Amino acid sequence: MFTTGSKLLFGASALSLVTALVYAWSTEGALSSAGTLGLLSLFVIFAFLGGVNYANRDCNVSSMDEAAVDTAAAAQRPGASSVWPAVVALGIAGLVVGAVSKPAVFKVAVVVLLAGLVEWMVLGWSERAGGDAAFNADTRRRMLHPLEFPVLGALALGAIVYAFSRLMLRLDKDQGRIAFGVVAALVLAGAFLFAGKRKPSKRAVLGISTVAAIALLGAGVASALQGQRSIDEHPTTRTDTEVCLQVGADEEIDADATQSVSATSNLVANIYLKADGSLVAHVSGYPDEARAQLTVPRRAQVNLLFHNESDEAQRLTARTGEGEDESLVCTAAVEEGDQAFLSFQAVRGGVLLVPGLVGGEIELLVP
Amino acid sequence: MALTSPAPSRSLGAFRRPVEATGWKSWVFTVDHKRIGIMYGAVALFFFLVGGTEALLIRLQLAAPDNTVLGAGLYNEMFTMHATTMVFLFVMPLAAAFANYLLPLQIGARDVAFPRLNALSFWIFLFGGIFINTSWFLGGAADGGWFMYSPNSSGLFSPSHGVDFWVLGLQIVGIASLLSSINLIVTVLNMRAPGMKLMRMPVFTWMVLVVQFLLLFALPVITVALFLLSFQRNFGASFFDVDKGADPLLWQHLFWIFGHPEVYIIILPSFGIISEVLPTFSRKPLFGYKFVVFSGATIGFVGWGVWAHHMFASGMGPVSVAAFSVATMLIAIPTGVKICNWTLTMWGGKLWFTSAMLFAIGMIVLFTIGGLSGVTHAVATADTQQTDTYHIVAHFHYVIVGGAVMGLFAGFYYWWPKIFGKALNERLGKWNFWLMFIGINFTFGPMHVLGMQGQPRRMVVWPDKLTGEGYFDLAFWNEVATWGAFTIATGVSVFLWNVWYTHRKAEVAPLDPWDARTLEWMTASPPKAHNFDAIPNVHALDELFHRKYEEVDTDKGVRLKKTSTAEEVLAAEEARGDAHIHLPSPSYWPIVLAFGLPIIAYGIIFNLIMAFVGAAIVLLGAFGWVLEPSVAEPGDYESPSDDHHMKELDPVG
Amino acid sequence: MADTAVHAGHESGHHVTTTGLSNNKLAMWLFLGSECLLFGGLISTYMLYRGRTGDGPGPNQLFDIPLTSISSFVLLMSSLTMVLAVNSAKRKDDANTKLWLVATALLGSLFVGAQVYEFTAFYQEGIGFTTSLFSSSFFTLTGFHGVHVSIGVLMLLALAAMITRNRVAGDKAEAVELVGLYWHFVDVVWVVIFTLVYLIPA
Amino acid sequence: MLVKPSRRAAAALAGLGLLLVGCAKDAPQDTFRPAGENARDIDGLQRPLFYVAGVVGLIVFAFIGYAMWKFRDRGQEIPEQSHGNPKLEIVLTVLPAVILAAFAVPAVSQVFALDKSDNECVINVTGQQWWWEYDYEKGSTCGGVEIPESIVTAGELVIPADTPVLLRITSRDVIHSFWIPRLNGKRDAVPGRLHTLRMHADEPGIYVGQCTEFCGLSHARMRQAAVALDTADFQAWVDNQLAPYQAPAEGTLAAEGESEYAAQCSRCHQVNGLTDDSGNPVLAEPDQSVLAGAAPNLTNLMTRTAFAGWTFDLISDECRDRLWNEPSETFGDVYLQGVWMYTPADATTPACFNELNLREWLRNPPAMKPMYTDPDKLEATDGLTRGMPNLNLTDEQIEVLVAYLLERK
Structure with a gap:
């Protein structure tokens, strides 16, 4: 038997479906249009609510069920006071404030409002679930703990992470390190303090925790509002092609010069800068031969490994094309005895060179 | 007083915990390993039909030169999804179906170690399978081949969402397998009946155990590979992007480190099944039980060191090629041991050629062919001629269809009376066997020729000008293979007909129709929800056989005589049944949690907000689960006041 | 048969398992074994690509070893507090169990906070997730670890809440121990990452 | 009698295996017909491997068949419950190991032998x-x-x-x-x-x-x-x-084709020596249009026998069959004539030119060979095609282009 409430809702659901179909048909079958989707959503929502009502029998007790009359919700004392109406009010207020000020506030308010509504609804519903207050409380717990525990946990984690990372971004590097150590030490110290045989009073624990939490959050928000310290981008070989023609090493750019290449079979050639200042290529396919010419397919990725066997830091640069089409790519300057990886594509021919080295160039042929 | 009376739980409505023993709810919310096993089997068979249809379309396309049944794009989607469906959605879950149903029965347990986790695995697998297949309707399926080599799988070369569906779908299905592997390992190690030592476990249980360890360690590797690929496709990373200096071979290594153990994950359950079937129908213990078990474990172990034999032509360098070539030859040895043991089990026995036995023998024959052609690929230079041709297709279909699928069908015929109480029809069973056996040889046999004559795999068309003449006419053999494929399809149809026929017409099977040897036959058919009234005490390998037969001195020397029937053994067990048996209650949370995963996946593809909704569902499911006691509280039953009703209620079915 | 009553319910206390290990603990060990290979795969990817800095800065330009050392130390300390939580749980001292769980969670959150700071700073110093192979594999590896720590923190907090509300299904001490196993594993993984990723290229 | 069909099937399979390695006819990609040193080395290892695998298979099937026949249920007693024979097991483990070891040695040495590079060409x-x-x-x-x-x-x-x-x-x-x-x-x-x-x-x-x-x-x-x-x-x-570029004679169809080529094709396809009106060489820039950044060089198109990924023949089917079966002594002479092969000396049109294929291709390439050229679906590649798009050429354009390309020999 359908209950009165569910009949109403199922009816509304059916009506929405019909309207949706008519609407979709009248707008030439555009199923994806907002109107159709909205109406279909209504259909689903009404059907769901109808199902819930049906399953609850409208929260009514059958009049035939004499035993249940005593225990019916209506016969129970009203529930205890609740914080959720206030939360909902806060949400609405936030909504209004957000609408005229910042969109972020608006979004937070929506979440607060939704959370408040869900909690309030479930609380209200569970208080009428049965005749036993303990049972009702358990019902509420059963429904909401699976949501509350992870959400609250995530909020706590998020708050700490946010506040702490903002703080670190505000402080300069050394202060940040110290702050990190101090905060962690405080946590540890606090824990050991509270864990001792003589327990501080619950109120003291709560008080200290609250103060600490507010302090951390406050520091985080304050730092975020003040803005972070300036962090500069690192210069790299690619951000500055002039580097490719620079002789010798640049301390900052070339910090990561040495690269080990785990697989060597993907190399088109090994390029050696010999101690005598000559630059030679050992090309795969010509394994035992030092060559001064290298043919690479047009527009295919070419991987070279540059070995610096000279006695100072040097880089390998590939210069291809001419005039406007000229392009330069290079490795970082590698120390004596080290190696670096150079990967590029060539559309036109050019040369491989070591800046500052006269005469030692490898011809790069692109058919 | 009203306030002290038990709560009228009806008002809990939909939020009541499910406790039904009948109806659809008793299936959807069940945590009973037997029901979950049956559902695994049904879903796997459904996907078998899907993958089989794809296979038939592929064979139709290749039946004639320059054929036009399927376009190039659709053909590429077809073979990719055929492989994906057959491997991940048919063979693996069907093996999981047998494992789920039989493992607790074979080791004398009442259920698996984590019943709700078991339900979760199933639902995740089902939703994952559906998720992958919805790609057909949402812009096209994946078209990169089942090993999805990079960089062809990157967004640049495969811009449709097909690959995204494939990646995320495998991720989801992988979670299911990982969870069920943990579950089954714990079950086997921890839940054995008294006296069920490791070396008394049935070989099927052993092989499943090895497979679960393989899954446990292989899945995270493919998980990493899939994460890298989806980060590349969805978040702009460049793990396989050659322009950024990446090495496309990284994908191949990660894929095959998973992919080769996967081969053993597919085949070992079948090894286990026929190691049960052959002794039963030979009336003789498995020849060299210890050798079979150890060779299975060895295969599982060495299987980790051979992955790169899929990459002999990929340019790894001669040292790796040589090393993996030798390792691959090594793995042939334990495999050979198994084949010898199976044939020697039949030697000197009293063979009863039931359908199950025929499938088992057919499996040995076909698997031997697949194994031998496998050895020819182990020689790396020869493999550079064979790899990526139809010769390879022939090889792995002999292994997977001839090995794994034939074995699983042997399992169907062998255990059907245990699972459903009715035996599949033997006459239809033999039709089923011969059609499949002949069909397999006619489908995949010619592919050896096709491959060696230079027909590569994954080609939507093969040209007329490249066919030879006489015996080596590609056109002729391609046509034969297509007819063969339809013969297999006919065989499978006979099986489906047999299932329908059995359940409509057949009579209830005897308790022990095969004169079987292991614990699962020492209980009712189908087993009760709690499997055993009394947990059996195990004294030997093949416990049931030893309870039925005794050595009797006759004038011709010592002879085995049947001293008691299975019914008598069962009656004795039931007489000492436990007074109180506790079973976990059904739960909503597994299906809720599982449902969240495809939502996340759709969200990643279409709209991130949806992904967050999915994540919320997963969190809700997870925490609801953790907070839920494993047993339903009294208030969850319909009539909590009716004490008597509750006592008799069998919450699991 | 007739005298066998089947009903829902756990046998009192624990199942006696064949190996003597509890099912939950064995399962957690197996899961962590699987996780080892997950991190193994991610670490291998990083090791393969750490030199491929492409258009962006490389590890030597970016890493702030002193800060990461403090991070590592904080995480190690959290293992200590976790051990204390497990101990308290075994002594059935709910108050201290909760305390140590929360302390562990706080230290874990600080670690994640420091990681978020580090990522933000790196981003501003010139490497985003997509800048180079090095950056993609670095963020993927450390990001996966960070997510593991975050999930651990969630588990710790939820466990503390469940103990407060008395909603732990089953053995409380074992629940704490399980979370502890996970936490120590995440910690050990960090030690490996810290060594291989941060210390070796320096 | 369930035994016989299974054995017969096994025998048939074994026969199939033998046929496979035995003799081979004309399939052009037949791996069993090596025509060079490297393939021959592989074949030398592969063939014995197939033979041994076949023999091992036959032994196993014969054994299974015999066991099935000999131990079928004839109402005999339940057999002795023997659990195996460790000595036999060890023999059966060592035996395949020995066979495999016999192959492992040449297998490994061949891997290294075939990897040696000699740089003659x-x-x-x-x-x-x-x-x-x-x-x-x-x-x-x-x-x-x-x-x-x-x-x-x-x-x-x-x-x-x-x-x-x-x-x-x-x-x-x-x-x-x-x-x-x-x-x-x-x-x-x-x-x-x-x-x-x-x-x-x-x-x-x-x-x-x-x-x-x-x-x-x-x-x-x-x-x-x-x-x-x-x-x-x-x-x-x-x-x-x-050889230097030969411009088509003035006033011919081919000359019209040259300007059509320069307008339609030269963006991607290079013809060496082609110059524009001011005498500068025309350089193809396929990277502007094609994802791979390359398109086939058409300088000597008509010296090849097939085009578009060597899929579609430039010569007619009969000529192809004759060419493929040409003895090695005369092969080179015939091949070098390109589409003019088998053409009488006095003929003015090439006898073997498969004009139909080329025309069809020029009319709509993606229809012959599926490629990613649909402009609406090239977002992922920033508008670069993968393969040759349909240029919507008219019949006249195709006519002159074919005439021009026919001279690229």
């Missing part, structure tokens, strides 16, 4: 969706023939016969695999990596192959061939490739 091979490009290095020597300038060609790899050739294989986009079954095993072409593969053809002839690593939509239509020529013919081929 090095050719770069580059794969892309869905065709192969070959370039011959400037200044290198192939079988005694010097290559004074770079030669770039596509689809058909021309090599000197009876000379070790080393291919340096790479790719511009996805992974491909280069395979000429009668000359050697396959080797993947991986972007960013360079792999080498040895080639050696004993005699002049044409050896066909196919890309064997799945490479996307038209994987099935990515083919290739190796053509081996003796030294004199190879010299003639090189000379022809490097």
Whole structure:
């Protein structure tokens, strides 16, 4: 038997479906249009609510069920006071404030409002679930703990992470390190303090925790509002092609010069800068031969490994094309005895060179 | 007083915990390993039909030169999804179906170690399978081949969402397998009946155990590979992007480190099944039980060191090629041991050629062919001629269809009376066997020729000008293979007909129709929800056989005589049944949690907000689960006041 | 048969398992074994690509070893507090169990906070997730670890809440121990990452 | 009697296996007909492997068949419950190990032997969706023939016969695999990596192959061939490739075709020597239109026998069959005539030209060979196509283009 409430809702659901179909048909079958989707959503929502009502029998007790009359919700004392109406009010207020000020506030308010509504609804519903207050409380717990525990946990984690990372971004590097150590030490110290045989009073624990939490959050928000310290981008070989023609090493750019290449079979050639200042290529396919010419397919990725066997830091640069089409790519300057990886594509021919080295160039042929 | 009376739980409505023993709810919310096993089997068979249809379309396309049944794009989607469906959605879950149903029965347990986790695995697998297949309707399926080599799988070369569906779908299905592997390992190690030592476990249980360890360690590797690929496709990373200096071979290594153990994950359950079937129908213990078990474990172990034999032509360098070539030859040895043991089990026995036995023998024959052609690929230079041709297709279909699928069908015929109480029809069973056996040889046999004559795999068309003449006419053999494929399809149809026929017409099977040897036959058919009234005490390998037969001195020397029937053994067990048996209650949370995963996946593809909704569902499911006691509280039953009703209620079915 | 009553319910206390290990603990060990290979795969990817800095800065330009050392130390300390939580749980001292769980969670959150700071700073110093192979594999590896720590923190907090509300299904001490196993594993993984990723290229 | 059919099936299978390795007829990609040193080495190992596998298989099947017949249920007693025979087990473990070891030694040594590179003639091979490009290095020597300038060609790899050739294989986009079954095993072409593969053809002839690593939509239509020529013919081929550009005679259809070519095709396809009105060389810039950044060089299109990933024939079916079966002594002469092969000396039109294929291709390439050229679906590649788009050429345009291309010989 359908209950009165569910009949109403199922009816509304059916009506929405019909309207949706008519609407979709009248707008030439555009199923994806907002109107159709909205109406279909209504259909689903009404059907769901109808199902819930049906399953609850409208929260009514059958009049035939004499035993249940005593225990019916209506016969129970009203529930205890609740914080959720206030939360909902806060949400609405936030909504209004957000609408005229910042969109972020608006979004937070929506979440607060939704959370408040869900909690309030479930609380209200569970208080009428049965005749036993303990049972009702358990019902509420059963429904909401699976949501509350992870959400609250995530909020706590998020708050700490946010506040702490903002703080670190505000402080300069050394202060940040110290702050990190101090905060962690405080946590540890606090824990050991509270864990001792003589327990501080619950109120003291709560008080200290609250103060600490507010302090951390406050520091985080304050730092975020003040803005972070300036962090500069690192210069790299690619951000500055002039580097490719620079002789010798640049301390900052070339910090990561040495690269080990785990697989060597993907190399088109090994390029050696010999101690005598000559630059030679050992090309795969010509394994035992030092060559001064290298043919690479047009527009295919070419991987070279540059070995610096000279006695100072040097880089390998590939210069291809001419005039406007000229392009330069290079490795970082590698120390004596080290190696670096150079990967590029060539559309036109050019040369491989070591800046500052006269005469030692490898011809790069692109058919 | 009203306030002290038990709560009228009806008002809990939909939020009541499910406790039904009948109806659809008793299936959807069940945590009973037997029901979950049956559902695994049904879903796997459904996907078998899907993958089989794809296979038939592929064979139709290749039946004639320059054929036009399927376009190039659709053909590429077809073979990719055929492989994906057959491997991940048919063979693996069907093996999981047998494992789920039989493992607790074979080791004398009442259920698996984590019943709700078991339900979760199933639902995740089902939703994952559906998720992958919805790609057909949402812009096209994946078209990169089942090993999805990079960089062809990157967004640049495969811009449709097909690959995204494939990646995320495998991720989801992988979670299911990982969870069920943990579950089954714990079950086997921890839940054995008294006296069920490791070396008394049935070989099927052993092989499943090895497979679960393989899954446990292989899945995270493919998980990493899939994460890298989806980060590349969805978040702009460049793990396989050659322009950024990446090495496309990284994908191949990660894929095959998973992919080769996967081969053993597919085949070992079948090894286990026929190691049960052959002794039963030979009336003789498995020849060299210890050798079979150890060779299975060895295969599982060495299987980790051979992955790169899929990459002999990929340019790894001669040292790796040589090393993996030798390792691959090594793995042939334990495999050979198994084949010898199976044939020697039949030697000197009293063979009863039931359908199950025929499938088992057919499996040995076909698997031997697949194994031998496998050895020819182990020689790396020869493999550079064979790899990526139809010769390879022939090889792995002999292994997977001839090995794994034939074995699983042997399992169907062998255990059907245990699972459903009715035996599949033997006459239809033999039709089923011969059609499949002949069909397999006619489908995949010619592919050896096709491959060696230079027909590569994954080609939507093969040209007329490249066919030879006489015996080596590609056109002729391609046509034969297509007819063969339809013969297999006919065989499978006979099986489906047999299932329908059995359940409509057949009579209830005897308790022990095969004169079987292991614990699962020492209980009712189908087993009760709690499997055993009394947990059996195990004294030997093949416990049931030893309870039925005794050595009797006759004038011709010592002879085995049947001293008691299975019914008598069962009656004795039931007489000492436990007074109180506790079973976990059904739960909503597994299906809720599982449902969240495809939502996340759709969200990643279409709209991130949806992904967050999915994540919320997963969190809700997870925490609801953790907070839920494993047993339903009294208030969850319909009539909590009716004490008597509750006592008799069998919450699991 | 007739005298066998089947009903829902756990046998009192624990199942006696064949190996003597509890099912939950064995399962957690197996899961962590699987996780080892997950991190193994991610670490291998990083090791393969750490030199491929492409258009962006490389590890030597970016890493702030002193800060990461403090991070590592904080995480190690959290293992200590976790051990204390497990101990308290075994002594059935709910108050201290909760305390140590929360302390562990706080230290874990600080670690994640420091990681978020580090990522933000790196981003501003010139490497985003997509800048180079090095950056993609670095963020993927450390990001996966960070997510593991975050999930651990969630588990710790939820466990503390469940103990407060008395909603732990089953053995409380074992629940704490399980979370502890996970936490120590995440910690050990960090030690490996810290060594291989941060210390070796320096 | 369930026994017989199974044994018969096993016997049939074994027979199949024997046929497989026994004799081979005319399939052009037959791996059992090696035509060069490398493929022959592989065949020398592969054949015995197949024989041994076949024999082992037969023994196993015979044993199973015999056991099935001998121990069938004839109402005998329940057999003795023996649990095996460890000694027999060990023998059965060692035996396959010995057989495998016998193969492992040559298998490993062959891996290293076939990896040695000898640089008599090095050719770069580059794969892309869905065709192969070959370039011959400037200044290198192939079988005694010097290559004074770079030669770039596509689809058909021309090599000197009876000379070790080393291919340096790479790719511009996805992974491909280069395979000429009668000359050697396959080797993947991986972007960013360079792999080498040895080639050696004993005699002049044409050896066909196919890309064997799945490479996307038209994987099935990515083919290739190796053509081996003796030294004199190879010299003639090189000379022809490097011969100066011959502009079509004024007023002919081909001359109209030249300007049509410059307008329609030269953006992607290079014809060496073609100049624009002011005399500057016309350089193709395929990277502006094609994802792979390359398109086949058409300078000497009519010297090849197939086009578009060596999929569609430029010569008629009969000519192709005659050419493929040409004895090695006369092969080179015929091949060098391109589409003019088998044409009487006094004829004015080539007898073997498969004009239909070329016209159809020019009319709508993606209809013949599926490619990603739909402008609406090229977001992922920033508008770059993968393959040749439909240029919507009119019949007249096609007419003159065919006339022009026919002179690219």
